[in-house]
Amino acid sequence: MSITRKIVLAGNPNCGKSSLFNQLTGLKQKITNVPGTTIENKEGSYKVGSTQIKLIDTPGTYSFNPKSLDEKEAVKVFFEDIPPQTILYIADAANLKRNLFYFSQLAQHNIPMVLALNMLDIADFKGFEIDIDRLEKELGIRVFKINARTGEGTDAIKKALAEEQFVPHYAFGSELDHTHETHYDAISKLLNKTTTLKSKRELISNKIDAYATHPILGYLMFLVVLLVIFQSVFTLASYPMDWIETGFATLSELLSDLLPDGWLKRLVINGLIAGIAGVVVFVPQIAILFFFMGLLEDTGYMARVSFIMDKMLRGLGLSGKSVVPLLSGAACAIPAIMSTRNIENWKDRLITIMVTPLMSCSARLPVYTLLISMAIPSTMIFGVVDLQALVMLAMYVLGTVAALAAAVVFKWLIKHDIPSYFIMELPIYHPPRWNNIWINCWQKSLSFVTEAGKVILIVSVVLWFLASYGPTAESNLELKQAGKIEESYAGHFGKAIEPSIKPLGFNWKIGISLITSFAAREVFVGTMSTIYSVGDEENFEQIREKMNKDTDENGKPIYTLAVVLSLMVFFAFAMQCMSTLAVVYKETKTWKWPTIQFVYMTALAYLGSWIVFNLFQ
Amino acid sequence: MKLTELAIGQIARIASVEESPFKEKLQEMGCIAGVLIKPILKAPFGDPIAYELEEYTLSMRCNEADSIVVRPLDPLFNIS
Numbered sequence: 001m002s003i004t005r006k007i008v009l010a011g012n013p014n015c016g017k018s019s020l021f022n023q024l025t026g027l028k029q030k031i032t033n034v035p036g037t038t039i040e041n042k043e044g045s046y047k048v049g050s051t052q053i054k055l056i057d058t059p060g061t062y063s064f065n066p067k068s069l070d071e072k073e074a075v076k077v078f079f080e081d082i083p084p085q086t087i088l089y090i091a092d093a094a095n096l097k098r099n100l101f102y103f104s105q106l107a108q109h110n111i112p113m114v115l116a117l118n119m120l121d122i123a124d125f126k127g128f129e130i131d132i133d134r135l136e137k138e139l140g141i142r143v144f145k146i147n148a149r150t151g152e153g154t155d156a157i158k159k160a161l162a163e164e165q166f167v168p169h170y171a172f173g174s175e176l177d178h179t180h181e182t183h184y185d186a187i188s189k190l191l192n193k194t195t196t197l198k199s200k201r202e203l204i205s206n207k208i209d210a211y212a213t214h215p216i217l218g219y220l221m222f223l224v225v226l227l228v229i230f231q232s233v234f235t236l237a238s239y240p241m242d243w244i245e246t247g248f249a250t251l252s253e254l255l256s257d258l259l260p261d262g263w264l265k266r267l268v269i270n271g272l273i274a275g276i277a278g279v280v281v282f283v284p285q286i287a288i289l290f291f292f293m294g295l296l297e298d299t300g301y302m303a304r305v306s307f308i309m310d311k312m313l314r315g316l317g318l319s320g321k322s323v324v325p326l327l328s329g330a331a332c333a334i335p336a337i338m339s340t341r342n343i344e345n346w347k348d349r350l351i352t353i354m355v356t357p358l359m360s361c362s363a364r365l366p367v368y369t370l371l372i373s374m375a376i377p378s379t380m381i382f383g384v385v386d387l388q389a390l391v392m393l394a395m396y397v398l399g400t401v402a403a404l405a406a407a408v409v410f411k412w413l414i415k416h417d418i419p420s421y422f423i424m425e426l427p428i429y430h431p432p433r434w435n436n437i438w439i440n441c442w443q444k445s446l447s448f449v450t451e452a453g454k455v456i457l458i459v460s461v462v463l464w465f466l467a468s469y470g471p472t473a474e475s476n477l478e479l480k481q482a483g484k485i486e487e488s489y490a491g492h493f494g495k496a497i498e499p500s501i502k503p504l505g506f507n508w509k510i511g512i513s514l515i516t517s518f519a520a521r522e523v524f525v526g527t528m529s530t531i532y533s534v535g536d537e538e539n540f541e542q543i544r545e546k547m548n549k550d551t552d553e554n555g556k557p558i559y560t561l562a563v564v565l566s567l568m569v570f571f572a573f574a575m576q577c578m579s580t581l582a583v584v585y586k587e588t589k590t591w592k593w594p595t596i597q598f599v600y601m602t603a604l605a606y607l608g609s610w611i612v613f614n615l616f617q
Numbered sequence: 618m619k620l621t622e623l624a625i626g627q628i629a630r631i632a633s634v635e636e637s638p639f640k641e642k643l644q645e646m647g648c649i650a651g652v653l654i655k656p657i658l659k660a661p662f663g664d665p666i667a668y669e670l671e672e673y674t675l676s677m678r679c680n681e682a683d684s685i686v687v688r689p690l691d692p693l694f695n696i697s
Contacts, residue, residue, distance in 0.1 A: 098671065181649055213661070213667075215661035307667065308660050310660065422665055423677045427674075
């Protein structure tokens with residue numbers, strides 16, 4: 001019979017915890033939801049003989065009294081109905097004192113523990129020598145030397161976790177006295193007995209920081225990093241995106257041959273497949289962006305960006321820690337909003353959540369591409385920059401400026417007593433741990449597909465129904481035979497809202513597209529191609545031609561420069577993403593904030609479009 | 618004197634941490650009376666500041682650093 005042992009992996013941030021987890025479990029990992037919360041824990045497993053080891057990874061934490069949401073989830077596993085059989089605690093040997101503080105708090109809970117010392121090479125470089133035997137004796141538990149990067153020493157841990165372990169018996173405090181001072185005092189005494197400092201050398205990290213945080217070079221470096229990332233996102237992602245599009249096109253052709261004519265065929269091809277394709281096509285862009293974000297975080301550079309951006313962002317009601325969510329927002333607001341969990345201050349976090357969807361996400365890209373190609377000539381400015389590229393860049397700037405401006409407004413509106421603080425470790429620079437970066441990138445992309453995918457799929461099917469069926473039998477016939485989308489439910493909605501969007505220069509056809517793009521913004525392009533009866537969705541040329549030829553009852557063209565710009569501004573500001581609203585609800589645990597977000601962004605979009613339309617009219 | 622009053626590179630010993638909503642966080646991160654601390658790096662505009670604290674680098678805003686009272690070490694001691 002096999003036995004299952006539940007082991008929790010704990011430790012400070014930046015101590016190599018993810019590396020160890022990946023070394024121990026390989027790719028046998030899954031993300032599990034703690035019931036009733038948004039909290040996610042990573043779970044992995046492996047086998048030693050007949051013993052099954054279930055290893056639960058927790059987010060890196062500095063103490064047992066959690067400050068931020070991701071620290072709270074780390075601590076939660078110790079209070080579950082079945083407490084873990086053993087805690088595997090990993091510590092950075094080069095910074096043992098602070099790393100042992102959380103250890104000292106966990107050591108009071110009567111749970112057996114195992115200590116893994118990582119980064120011994122850096123400790124050695126710094127001149128630290130650790131007497132492992134002495135440390136084992138003092139603590140009363142087993143201590144292992146490991147190198148989480150290479151996997152050295154992890155086999156011994158694998159075996160040890162299959163056996164009964166010991167509860168630490170070192171007294172970090174007394175029955176009544178558990179202040180931070182007594183714990184740190186006890187740790188100092190322990191380290192005096194077990195470690196010696198031979199020499200002291202300065203790490204190269206400090207030399208890099210002189211440039212990375214330099215008042216001019218530091219920002220310049222960050223700007224170059226951003227440019228490289230965005231350039232790569234656009235150029236590298238275009239190839240896999242082409243393959244995905246071709247793949248889905250082939251699939252729907254195949255299915256249309258296989259399935260009998262009828263509603264089922266239309267549902268599968270125009271509803272389901274189109275919906276899934278709409279989600280999957282963004283995966284390359286999102287994965288590449290997360291790859292770079294992971295790279296920047298893993299090497300330690302992201303902490304420096306937070307460090308140099310904090311002062312500026314603070315004035316806007318944000319914090320240095322808002323940098324990661326805002327940048328991720330350029331890929332997709334959903335994972336970006338989930339990454340706000342490490343912001344301790346509730347107000348800072350809430351403002352970051354509220355403004356992140358204004359950052360120009362990848363779903364807006366196809367909309368901008370179509371609209372820009374309709375109204376903006378591709379001419380060279382000063383012989384170097386394409387005007388179309390310049391307008392695209394302007395849309396990104398517009399989104400960023402709007403996000404920062406909205407943050408200032410929320411800073412004034414939201415009342416909160418607890419002052420914000422910024423107390424953050426600057427980890428030493430590491431060469432990238434590719435394995436961790438790949439796994440992280442894979443898991444984040446997967447969570448995008450599942451989180452956004454669910455909502456987009458459902459909404460796509462609903463919208464497909466609304467666009468394919470009408471209220472009466474005649475309208476259904478018209479729809480089927482002449483493809484007259486105005487006869488459908490969606491068409492009726494579009495006509496119904498026409499009076500309210502007329503001031504923005506939009507007609508009922510645009511109205512339909514605005515409604516359908518509430519599933520996801522890029523649906524706009526698909527709807528336009530349906531309205532103008534263009535078979536091939538991705539054929540921008542054809543859609544553009546037909547849209548440009550469209551005229552109103554007086555024979556004047558509909559898509560003037562004013563209308564197109566107005567439409568672009570509308571897409572820049574409007575909250576047209578159900579999946580994001582669902583995530584905001586999950587993260588704030590109330591409908592209040594997603595409602596406010598929807599209302600303020602829609603109002604901003606309406607106002608912005610109205611101004612732009614009237615300016616260019 | 619306050620932690621923010623130290624010059625870059627000047628070593629001091631933490632004397633006390635004043636009461637504040639972030640006192641606990643500071644203590645958890647190792648800002649405990651008796652510990653050596655040294656400002657090593659200022660962000661552009663002079664805030665936040667990064668400190669060498671025992672064996673690692675901790676950054677905090679001036680607002681937080683103001684709540685930490687320090688005693689500079691003897692200048693002779695600083696040469697190391």
